[in-house]
Amino acid sequence: AGRTLKEARLSNGVIKVLKLFRGEEEWSAPAPDTRLEVGDRLVVHTRSSAMVDLRSTDLVGLRAQTPPAADPQDLETLRRRDVVIVEALVGQTSRYVQRPIRDLDLAARYGIHLIAVHRRNASIPDVGDDFQLQFGDVLLVEGTPTQIKRFCDNGDLFAITDGKVSATRSTKAPIALATIAGVMLLAAFNVMPIEGLAIIGAAVVLITGCIRPDEAYKSVEWPIIVLIFGMLAISIAMRDSGLAAMLAGSLVTVGEGLSPWMMLALVILITSIATEFISNNAVAVLFTPVVIGVAQHLGVDPRPFVVGVMFAASASFATPIGYQTNTLVYSAGNYRFSDFARLGIPMNLIVWLTASLLIPLFWPLNPL
Structure with a gap:
């Protein structure tokens, strides 16, 4: 004392x-x-x-x-406290680069707690006050959302997680694993449709306490759900109005004389370019009815074309606006637009060539 x-x-x-x-x-x-x-x-x-x-x-x-042993009710109360854990990235222009941890003055200035530092694929849990920060270090910090916001608003660090971190329930892990395994096995043996099994599995993890109802609700990415339903509506409208068939016919006309394999390669290339500027979900939903129409014009199985769209829509490497993680890295790493193009275009070409060669081997372009 x-x-x-x-x-x-x-x-x-x-x-x-x-x-x-x-x-x-x-x-x-x-x-x-x-x-x-x-x-x-x-x-x-x-x-x-x-x-x-x-x-x-x-x-x-x-x-x-x-x-004494912790009371489960007390632990649940702690889980419900308004405290979050987030990862914060030390930016290239941060004033804390090459300065010790003590200069952040986390406790006195922000009221938050440093749990660990992650550097070059290694976690450093025991960080002393003299530990020198470097560009690219990721700090794992704990505090209230308000404290975390004040900490990251100074421009020296970038929050790379949103803090929606729930306390782990390791005792429930066997139940969750058994539920996932059960759903997969029953679906593999066609015991019942996967949709029904998924609903049953979700009910099991909720009833057994693997996840709370409020956590399940908050984990749903509602903007993505709205986007998918909106794009599905557009896709159905394109099909019923004949726009998809018209676009498919135009694409076939452009590629007149091309073999089904070359048309598949063209579809993958066009989809890959589109996904650099539009979200992958939107590209997949918009292009799928078009490529199905292309396959019908060619008189071949549409599955290789749908798989090609699926792969190409996820191959956004050449711009920082094609996918959320690209934008995050672009901002946090202080990269230029040209950096993505210089490194991403070769990766796009590799994916294009690989997908064009391998997809027909697994999903043959068989005549209908």
Whole structure:
């Protein structure tokens, strides 16, 4: 008592104080200069070996005791707290590059807690105050959404996850795995349609508590659902109005004299170009009825053409606007548009040639 967290060696990078409880008051990520008082309770994050050191040295004059088993109800309450975990990327122009962690002053300035740092495919869980940050480091931090927003709004770091992270329920993992395996096996043996099995599987994981109903609802990407239904409506309209058949006929006219294999290669190329500027979902839904019409004009099985659209629609490498992850990397890495074109166009050509050669081997262009 009377000493600060730093003086008590409870704020040294290895041992991190997450919470301090004093009577009815509670502090999240208290500052290193916070003075301890008799009766204070601390929640710390550290290695098990460091806990052994705490017990053996009796740092703050109180003998460490083994905590009682956690109450499941208390754990569920903690899961529902408005605390999120996000990853933040150190940008190329960040003022914190080549500076120690202590300069971020996370606890005092933002009230957030640094859990770990990820660098070059390796996680560094025990980060001391003298740890030097580098461009490309990913910081795993914990705090409230407001605190995280203030932390990332300074322009030095970029949040690369949205913080929608739920506490893991490892005890429910066997149930979830068994459910997935059961759905796949029953579908493989045609016990019942995959649609019905999927609904049953979803009900099982909800009833058994693998996932809460509110988590299931929040995990649905509603903008994607709306986009798919909207594109399906456009696709049906294109088919019923004859627009798809007209576009297919135009494409066949352009490629007049081409063999079915060369027409497949042309379809993959056109789809690959379109997906660089339109979302992959929109491209897939819009192009599918057109290529089915092309196959019917040629009198061959339409499946190779549909598979070609599927592969090409997902091959967005040459622009930063074709796919969400491209845009994220473009912003966070301070890349130029030409960087994507220089590296992405060769990748597009590789996918185009590979798909054009291999798709007919697995889905032959058989006459109807």
